[in-house]
Amino acid sequence: MVELIDVSYSYEDKVALKDINLKIEKGELCVIVGPNGSGKSTLVSVICGIYKPDKGVVKLFGKEDHNHFRKKISFVPQKVSSFNQLFPISVKETVLLGLVPQKGYFKGFSSQDLKKVDEILQKLDLIEFKEKQLGKLSGGQQQRVFIARALISEPELLILDEPTVGIDSKSEEILYKLLLEQKAKNTTIVMVTHDIFAIKSYADKIICMKDGEILTICGAQEFSVKKYKQIYFED
Amino acid sequence: MLKYTFMQRAFIAGIIISIIAPLIGNYIILKRFSQIGDTLSHSAILGVALGLLLGINPLFGALAVTIFFALALERLRRCFKGFAEISLSIITMTSLAFSAIVFSRIKSSASVMNYLFGSIIAISKMDLILILMVAIPTLTLILLFRKELLYICFDEDSALVSGINVKFLNLILNVLVALVIGISLRIVGGFLISALLVMPGAVAMKISSNFSNLQRYSILVSLFSVVLGIIASFYLNISPGGSIVSILIFIYLMVEVLKGRVR
Numbered sequence: 088m089v090e091l092i093d094v095s096y097s098y099e100d101k102v103a104l105k106d107i108n109l110k111i112e113k114g115e116l117c118v119i120v121g122p123n124g125s126g127k128s129t130l131v132s133v134i135c136g137i138y139k140p141d142k143g144v145v146k147l148f149g150k151e152d153h154n155h156f157r158k159k160i161s162f163v164p165q166k167v168s169s170f171n172q173l174f175p176i177s178v179k180e181t182v183l184l185g186l187v188p189q190k191g192y193f194k195g196f197s198s199q200d201l202k203k204v205d206e207i208l209q210k211l212d213l214i215e216f217k218e219k220q221l222g223k224l225s226g227g228q229q230q231r232v233f234i235a236r237a238l239i240s241e242p243e244l245l246i247l248d249e250p251t252v253g254i255d256s257k258s259e260e261i262l263y264k265l266l267l268e269q270k271a272k273n274t275t276i277v278m279v280t281h282d283i284f285a286i287k288s289y290a291d292k293i294i295c296m297k298d299g300e301i302l303t304i305c306g307a308q309e310f311s312v313k314k315y316k317q318i319y320f321e322d
Numbered sequence: 323m324l325k326y327t328f329m330q331r332a333f334i335a336g337i338i339i340s341i342i343a344p345l346i347g348n349y350i351i352l353k354r355f356s357q358i359g360d361t362l363s364h365s366a367i368l369g370v371a372l373g374l375l376l377g378i379n380p381l382f383g384a385l386a387v388t389i390f391f392a393l394a395l396e397r398l399r400r401c402f403k404g405f406a407e408i409s410l411s412i413i414t415m416t417s418l419a420f421s422a423i424v425f426s427r428i429k430s431s432a433s434v435m436n437y438l439f440g441s442i443i444a445i446s447k448m449d450l451i452l453i454l455m456v457a458i459p460t461l462t463l464i465l466l467f468r469k470e471l472l473y474i475c476f477d478e479d480s481a482l483v484s485g486i487n488v489k490f491l492n493l494i495l496n497v498l499v500a501l502v503i504g505i506s507l508r509i510v511g512g513f514l515i516s517a518l519l520v521m522p523g524a525v526a527m528k529i530s531s532n533f534s535n536l537q538r539y540s541i542l543v544s545l546f547s548v549v550l551g552i553i554a555s556f557y558l559n560i561s562p563g564g565s566i567v568s569i570l571i572f573i574y575l576m577v578e579v580l581k582g583r584v585r
Contacts, residue, residue, distance in 0.1 A: 139481060161483075175532060179532075218531075220532065
């Protein structure tokens with residue numbers, strides 16, 4: 088589903104990713120971990136196509152040219168902190184944006200689409216906020232709205248960049264429940280997180296990063312929390 | 323007042339512009355790129371100057387030059403990724419420098435003033451036809467790309483990831499701003515057109531909790547200000563650009579005060 092071959096990426100003269108090789112199979116829940124500045128978010132941005140690698144190949148759905156498959160990809164950015172709280176957009180309008188790529192140009196939203204919004208908001212316990220301005224919701228609720236936007240298009244590849252940062256335990260619980268549901272539907276999930284519990288409980292594959300390189304790729308069984316903390320607090 | 327043909331034309335042109343300007347202006351506010359209005363209005367002034375110098379309809383000149391700089395802007399913006407305001411400054415200064423040179427070669431200053439601050443008596447039949455010819459496709463494009471434009475304003479990265487052609491839409495947005503500026507020159511004038519793009523949205527943002535309301539309220543504010551501004555211009559013999567923008571500022575202040583009281 089996702090394959091990176093010898094991928095490198097630099098910001099001006101700072102190397103952010105160095106010779107990354109990895110493979111994520113269809114239906115896997117892959118977690119990317121590592122200390123701040125280790126290149127996790129850059130790696131996700133390269134997988135998503137936000138950044139073009141300086142070197143190497145990114146294959147999605149087995150192809151180097153991903154343009155035809157983009158509608159099957161959903162992305163949940165680290166948005167809660169950077170999102171402008173004054174942006175005049177309702178919860179319903181935000182979730183509908185997730186359907187824009189599927190609708191294509193020139194087509195409006197149908198009553199079927201609005202029904203889908205209701206269903207997903209119900210699932211995420213957000214239906215009472217449907218007409219509310221997004222910025223008026225709490226951080227956890229906003230993050231759930233972003234997740235609803237990502238899931239409404241029923242993606243085959245779901246990419247999440249630190250979705251649990253700054254959210255309440257209820258939102259976290261709902262998020263993991265939904266991720267497991269998606270996994271059961273054979274959705275491939277790539278998630279950057281610091282949440283040890285999630286790493287140990289849900290991950291099929293753990294990619295451990297440091298200084299722009301992959302230190303190890305292992306399963307949840309082999310993952311050592313002690314070793315992870317060592318990497319974390321070494322500096 | 324409506325028995326005068328020039329007033330009929332002013333009202334028709336004013337109403338068209340007052341609907342289109344905030345519709346497109348709201349996107350540039352949400353993209354935090356409001357300054358583009360100011361920048362391209364300077365390009366429009368250069369277009370007017372070139373039109374007057376070459377003896378062609380200055381509106382044609384304004385439209386052509388503004389579209390050219392709108393396209394150049396997108397290219398420059400990519401060169402200064404993350405520092406978009408540099409590209410705006412470059413285009414503003416380039417337009418002003420060339421305008422200064424071209425204006426110094428033009429003898430009549432009266433017609434120049436009309437394009438800088440707007441005029442209700444200056445709208446010819448040809449201008450009105452041109453405004454309509456540009457307004458219809460502009461409005462169509464805004465409506466066709468409504469949801470995609472909102473997506474790129476709200477979250478450009480996620481839009482890109484899921485296959486929205488962000489580069490193309492940014493270009494379309496720039497061109498739409500250029501077109502709106504081009505056709506609004508006659509009524510509001512080059513110096514004040516960016517206010518018509520931004521101020522109705524600024525007012526509407528204060529009272530809107532969703533995008534649909536933002537669009538609705540900004541059109542209402544814009545329509546009210548333009549119609550009242552044209553009437554004030556007729557009776558008080560002042561430039562319509564000045565009266566329209568003054569009304570917009572007054573509405574903005576009123577909303578701020580009322581919102582403060584509600585709080």
